[in-house]
Amino acid sequence: MLDLTLAIAHHLLIFSLFGVLMVEFVMVREGISGDTIRRIAAVDLWYGVIAVLILAVGFGRAVFAAKGWTYYEHNLCFWLKIAIFLLIAAVSIPPTVAFIRWRRSPTPPSSQAIQGVRRLLWIQLVLFALLPTLAAAIARGYGEFA
Numbered sequence: 001m002l003d004l005t006l007a008i009a010h011h012l013l014i015f016s017l018f019g020v021l022m023v024e025f026v027m028v029r030e031g032i033s034g035d036t037i038r039r040i041a042a043v044d045l046w047y048g049v050i051a052v053l054i055l056a057v058g059f060g061r062a063v064f065a066a067k068g069w070t071y072y073e074h075n076l077c078f079w080l081k082i083a084i085f086l087l088i089a090a091v092s093i094p095p096t097v098a099f100i101r102w103r104r105s106p107t108p109p110s111s112q113a114i115q116g117v118r119r120l121l122w123i124q125l126v127l128f129a130l131l132p133t134l135a136a137a138i139a140r141g142y143g144e145f146a
Contacts, residue, residue, distance in 0.1 A: 098117050
């Protein structure tokens with residue numbers, strides 16, 4: 001039952017993170033208002049919270065669920081998935097800083113600033129698409145090394 005519960009929580013959190021990322025992508029547009037910037041900043045806070053929960057539940061799943069840590073510790077696809085997730089986290093830092101700066105600024109962000117953040121959101125979306133591919137490979141035993 002623990003395995004099923006952790007798997008469900010992990011998947012729901014991942015879908016939630018993707019949804020939050022899409023909301024940010026849709027909301028960050030030319031001519032955004034102060035109210036929209038405040039909403040984006042609030043959404044971005046959830047992005048961070050959900051990402052931390054994914055790591056906690058994911059590692060709990062790797063350690064305590066059916067396959068156990070020994071299945072994952074020797075799997076290249078698992079470590080690539082972790083590395084990509086951390087890369088996504090690193091790429092998400094500049095937009096978070098921008099959202100905080102924009103929220104505090106009396107003037108709206110420049111077109112260049114908006115385009116820069118949108119580019120980083122695109123990068124996150126592209127990297128995010130690799131995660132289910134690696135998850136499917138891991139579940140089927142691909143990437144194992146001795």
